[in-house]
Amino acid sequence: MAVEPLTDQEIQRRLEQLPGWSFADDRLFRTYVFKGHPQAAGLVAEIATIQEELDHHSDLTLGYNKVGVTVNTHSVGGKVTALDFELAGRIEEIAPQHGARAD
């Protein structure tokens, strides 16, 4: 299946199902906050596993108690595609298990 950039309208529609995520500059992003560093690092490790499974990888930033996730699809020139929403949705499913809360 060829992956194609989503229209702005489609991106906005899908974002309504992903509270906490934003779209700007051709990427999806969100920040999670944790009780401490081990919890934040634990989420990053589990995201890495999911990314290998999907063969789709975000840019992750790990701070003391924060994790930043940014994703778009390189193969279509750095636009947002359904693959980015699939990864974001998978991350949303597991983040609460690490005690993540909104920034």
Ligand SMILES: C[C@H](O)[C@H](O)[C@H]1CNC2=NC(N)=NC(=O)C2=N1
């Ligand atoms: C060869 C490999 O399948 C590609 O490089 C994959 C890996 N992960 C990727 N991740 C993201 N975010 N965009 C891509 O286009 C992409 N392509």
